Amino acid sequence: MKILHTADWHIGKKLHKHSLQPDFDLFIDWLCNCISENEVKVLLVSGDVFDLANPSSEARQQYFKALMKLKRLDCKIILTGGNHDSPTMLNAPQEVLRELDIHIIGGLPNELSECIVPIKNDKNENEILVAALPYLRDADLRTASQGNSYEDRLEALRKGIQQTFLDTAEICKSQFPEIPTIAMGHLFAAGAETSESERDIQIGNQAAFNALQFGDYYNYIALGHIHKPQRVNAATPTFYSGSPIPLSFSERTNKNRILLLDTETGWEPKSIEIPSFRELLKITGTLEKLQQKLMELQAREGLASLIEIEMQEDNFDANKIYELDQLVDNFKVEGYEIVKHRASFENKISGSGELYEEKQQLEDLQPLDVFQKLVDKQEEDEETRKELMSAFNEILEEVHQSKKA
Template identity: 65%
Template sequence: MKILHTADWHIGKKLHKHELSEDFELFIAWLCDFIEKEAVDVLLISGDVFDLANPSSEARKQYYRALMRLRKLDCKLVITGGNHDSPSMLDAPQEILRELEMHVIGGLPENMEELLIPIKNKKEETELVIAALPYLRDADLRSAADGQTYEDRLEAIRAGIQQCFENAADLCRKNYPGIPTIAMGHLFAAGAETSESEREIQIGNLAAFNANQFGDYFNYIALGHIHKPQKLNSSIPTYYSGSPLPLSFSERKDNKRVLLLNTENGWEPENIPVPAFRSLLKISGSLEDLELKLRDPGDRKNLESLIEVELTEENYDAAKILQLDTIVSNFELEGFRIVKHRVNFRNRIAGASEIYQEQKLEDLKPREVFLELISRQEYDDKTKEEILSAFEELLGETYQNENL
């Protein structure tokens, strides 16, 4: 039997306000082709189907379109909810989807036997069982009485996660003795490497779950939540498939993948690279460096390349911030778009609260604070006059708007 493990689709995701819907459509087209070519029997999606708990109508349409495309293939689907997903929204069409061989577990059910999904072969024999555990919320794991201190609460969460997986293993052992079992999960496990696109799980990373606490009953643990693909140090094969698409610039160098299990060959999965549909480029340096690099930013894929620009200078200079804004505003190169720019001054300017340590800012006039700030910069008299003039104009507009 062939099982494909993926997770963290994040349908509806925007990268610095740029829609990634086209990326997802290309991924689904590739995924369907792969499933058909390899005759995959089961597709596992381990949480974070959507990027938002209340996804847009377009994101929901993409989800159902993807399901219908996958439905045309002879492949069973098992989908679990993640921390980004709304359990009730995922569970709403549960009964209909089940009739289409699509099993959705949005949140932890009261009857844990509902988590167990038997997978039958062509002879109608149960060949595999999926223990489809979704993201376990705080209310699923402990009561308010479980500990008084912060560390007590964290320990209660870890113990609760462990208990859920132990209960699932006991039910599999009881109801499907001797049948191989895969457990799905959506959580942060100790030792996992994260990216900047991931939101913290439970009470932050301090609630990290030790992978050995999954126990030794399951043949494979199919995890979601961490976008960087990786294997965990555990007594049984435990993997994060990672997100199939880069969801932040910190993931631009990740080798995105899905994982293919062939039970005839064992329980170690095969890495299946997902094609890169768009380039995420990060360009940094001085103004001169940026102007040069932006003439030829880098590779182009099927879709428009997105660029993050970082100006790096030694000393604060308001004129250089203005020049950067001008460069970004005037940037026009077919197939490339700057979606974010920022400034990094190594010798940063002191904030107003640091300058006036013995005075309350509310006791000072805006002009006094601004004069003190620019006096600390190495501007010539003409530049100072221009900056002060611009400040006075902005201040005047602010007062005028307040009086409207």
């Protein structure tokens, strides 16, 4: 039997306010082809289906369209909730979807046995079990409230996670003896590499769970939450499939993939790389280098490449900030879009609060005096200083007029 493991879809995700909806649609189309070509019978989605607990109507519509596309392939779908997901929202259509052989476990149910999903073969015999455990919240781990100190609580969380997986293994062992079992989980395993788009989980990742505590009962453990594909050190094959598309610029070099299991050949998964639907570019350098790099870009087709720009200069220069803004505003190359830009300076300007002696209170000073101090710190010629002060006076006058209105 062939089983496919994916996770962290984050439907509804926006990267610097830029929707990744078309990226996900292309992934689902590719995934459908992959399932069909490899004759996959079971699809596992290990948490973080949505990016927000209360997703938009567009995100929900995209979710149901994806499920219907996948269902047409006659593939059983097992989907669990992650820390981004609302258990209530995911579970709402649970009974309806189950009739379509789509199993949703949004949050940990009162009866742990409800997480066990038997997979039958062509002879209608139980061939494999899936222990579909969602993200485990503090309320699910009753031991988490025990202990007086912060360290006690962290240790209680680890033990609670461990006990949940061990109890689930015991149910599988007693109710379905000698049936191979796959566990699904959504958590942070100790040693896993994270990215900037991953929210802290289990008290800021400090309660990192040692994957050796999963035990040795499961044949394979399909994890979600970490977006970078990787193997975890455990007693049995334990993998993060990673997210199918880059969700931040820190993930732009990830080799996004899905994992394919063939139980006839063993429990080591085959990694299938997902094609890149969109390029994320991070361009850094001086203003001059940024201008040069942007001019070298060649027009391209398909989804627009998203660009993050950082201007790096030695000394603060207000004119260069203005020129950077103009560079971004006037940038027009087909197939590219600048979604974020910023400036950084090696020799940082002092903040306004640092320009005065400690005995002076900033609120006692006039705005014009504060700005004059800031201008005096700049390496500008006299004409530029006068222009800056004149511009500030105009702004100040507009503020005063608006207050009188």
